[in-house]
Structure formats: structure tokens, C-alpha cells
Amino acid sequence: MARTPDPRTAPPIRWGILGAGGIAGTFADAVAEHTRAQLVAVGSRHRDRAERFATAHHIPTTHVGYRQLVEDPQVDAVYVATPHSEHKEHALLAIAAGKHVLVEKAFTRNAAEAQEVFDAARSAGVFVMEAMWTRFLPHVAALHQVVDAGEIGDVLSLIADHGQLLPHDPRNRLYAPELAGGALLDLGVYPVSFAHDFLGVPDSVTAVGQLTETGVDGQVSIVLGYGERTQASLTTTMWARTPTVAAISGTEGFISVAGSFYAPTSFRLQRHDGRVWTFENPGRKGLQYEAAEVARRVAEGVTESPLMTWDDTIQVMRTLDEVRRQVGVAYPGE
Numbered sequence: 001m002a003r004t005p006d007p008r009t010a011p012p013i014r015w016g017i018l019g020a021g022g023i024a025g026t027f028a029d030a031v032a033e034h035t036r037a038q039l040v041a042v043g044s045r046h047r048d049r050a051e052r053f054a055t056a057h058h059i060p061t062t063h064v065g066y067r068q069l070v071e072d073p074q075v076d077a078v079y080v081a082t083p084h085s086e087h088k089e090h091a092l093l094a095i096a097a098g099k100h101v102l103v104e105k106a107f108t109r110n111a112a113e114a115q116e117v118f119d120a121a122r123s124a125g126v127f128v129m130e131a132m133w134t135r136f137l138p139h140v141a142a143l144h145q146v147v148d149a150g151e152i153g154d155v156l157s158l159i160a161d162h163g164q165l166l167p168h169d170p171r172n173r174l175y176a177p178e179l180a181g182g183a184l185l186d187l188g189v190y191p192v193s194f195a196h197d198f199l200g201v202p203d204s205v206t207a208v209g210q211l212t213e214t215g216v217d218g219q220v221s222i223v224l225g226y227g228e229r230t231q232a233s234l235t236t237t238m239w240a241r242t243p244t245v246a247a248i249s250g251t252e253g254f255i256s257v258a259g260s261f262y263a264p265t266s267f268r269l270q271r272h273d274g275r276v277w278t279f280e281n282p283g284r285k286g287l288q289y290e291a292a293e294v295a296r297r298v299a300e301g302v303t304e305s306p307l308m309t310w311d312d313t314i315q316v317m318r319t320l321d322e323v324r325r326q327v328g329v330a331y332p333g334e
């Protein structure tokens, strides 16, 4: 089967949305437009937010409180779309109610929390996956195909960048240590996960960062080392909009991935023998692919996706933990 089958061919599943924030709205639209899944309920801490979200996204049931959402018998799978600091608690809440769970990236604040969630999922026998949507996009499937086929030879270098000009507002969750803010967990997780996807677990992690006045990382540059001859150079910032491009280079050629490399996009493969190959972007929206992956795997009766395994998520979190240790960012209570 193709790695990114049409999301409309995935079996129906009934979603409950936990947290009526920004990305939850984008997810709801993508699911409604591009899959056969149903959005059956939304849970918010505030009645007015739940009702506004339900009206905007045509969701029949609203819950005030997340417990009520996860205990709703109509819900098969819960999409956790809260700040990073809350992911562990909200994922555990859904797992305890016997629900399958898709948890927004970064999966948790750190690797130890991720392990706790997966241990609970294993005991409960439910499906859990990090919502690292990039892994399920058509251009990423095509990238794996050409890299695995040896089109660029042995991979020696990977570069990836994710910078956004986010509002400079110390009250925003991105600036709040207690909500596990900072560029790394919001934006830098994409380049780090991309490197893990193509190169695996690094042998070494080296990071340099600059912090906000609130003590979270504003921007970070990371070098991951693999063996004697391969490196990934990754950058992230929440202080500037950057080209958000990526490149994978090998002994026989290189691939330039257009910005935004982590969203549906195109790429160009250029071999040293002069051959050139391009992949055209099939569309703008992309969250439906991860949603379809959940529906397919739940229908198969498995608890994890082979494209975003529990171990992959833990390894990415370990790299993020090491980066934060080096740049000097710890969240309260860690």
C-alpha cells in the first residue's frame, strides 16, 4: 500500500476534540473536508468557547470540561490540542477512559512524560500517536522512496529550518515556561523529527540557544552527529520568519525541499550525473493524513503507527531534552 493513501479511503472514526484552540480548528476543518471521519464532540474549559467552536465546525455535542469529553461514549478517538505542559495529563485522561489518542506535537514536555503516556497506553491497549503530521505527507513519502532507492547515494548532510515571527507577548503560551513554551517544542520539533525520520537516533547532540526574558528558548541552532561522516544542521526561531526549507545531500546528489518543508510542499532532486527529478505539491492542507493514519491503525487493532512509533517519539523527546539541557531551559517542576 502507498505510504500516503487518499485520506478519504480511511475507515470512519468518531473524533472528540480536547481544547478549542487554534490548531484544533485547523484539524477539525481538515478532517471534515478530507476524510470520512465524524467530529462528534468538542471539550473546552469554557462553555462559550466550546459552543463557538462547535458552531464554527458543525460539531453536534459540546462538553464543559475535558473529563466529560473523554467519557462521552460517542467518541472513539480524542485529539489533544492543548499546550505542551498539559499533554501528559490530557492523554492519560483519555487513555483512562479507554479512548484512542492523537496528541499534538511536541508530544509531552520531556521523554519521561512520553514514556508514562505510552506505558499507560500499553496497559490499556489503546492506540496513541504523536500528531507529527509531516511524517504522513505525500512529499515525505516520496522523499523516503528516493532516498531509500539510493538516488542521492549515502546521505552525508541534512539541513532543516523552522522559524516563525510569533507575537512578542510575554503572556502568550509560547513565552510561558509553565506552559512549556519556547521555539524548540513548538517549531524546532519539526526539524528535529525530520532528522530522526531520515537519519535515525543521533550519536551526538550539540546546541546553542538564546533565551527570552521569560526564560524559554527564543532561538536555537542544533547539530546532530551520526557516525564519522553524517551531520544534521537544524535551526529554529520564534523571532523571525525564515525560509523553512530543508535539504538532504548525499554522495551522488542532493534534494532541496521547498518551504515549508514540514507542510505539504514540493522538492527537487539533482543528481551529480545531471539527472533532475521533481515532486510537485499535491495540495495545501495536510492534517487529514495523520487523522486518516489513526483511523486506519485503530481499525487494524494495533496500538502504534509504524510511521511514528512510540520509540520514535521518545527518541525525539530525548534529543529535545538534551538540547534544552545545553541551552539552559527547564520547565517548572521538571
Ligand SMILES: NC(=O)c1ccc[n+]([C@@H]2O[C@H](COP(=O)([O-])OP(=O)(O)OC[C@H]3O[C@@H](n4cnc5c(N)ncnc54)[C@H](OP(=O)(O)O)[C@@H]3O)[C@@H](O)[C@H]2O)c1
Pocket (backbone or CB within 6 Å): 019, 020, 021, 022, 023, 024, 043, 044, 045, 046, 049, 050, 081, 082, 083, 084, 086, 104, 105, 106, 131, 133, 173, 179, 185, 186
Ligand atoms: N500541527 C500543527 O501545525 C500545529 C500548529 C500549531 C500548534 N500546534 C500544537 O498544538 C498544540 C496547541 O497549540 P495552539 O497553537 O492550538 O494553542 P492555543 O491556540 O493556545 O490552544 C490551546 C488550547 O488548549 C486549551 N488549554 C488547556 N489548558 C490550557 C492552559 N493551561 N493554558 C492555555 N490553554 C489551555 C485551551 O482550550 P479551551 O480553553 O477550549 O479549553 C486552548 O484554547 C501545541 O502542542 C502546539 O505545538 C500544532
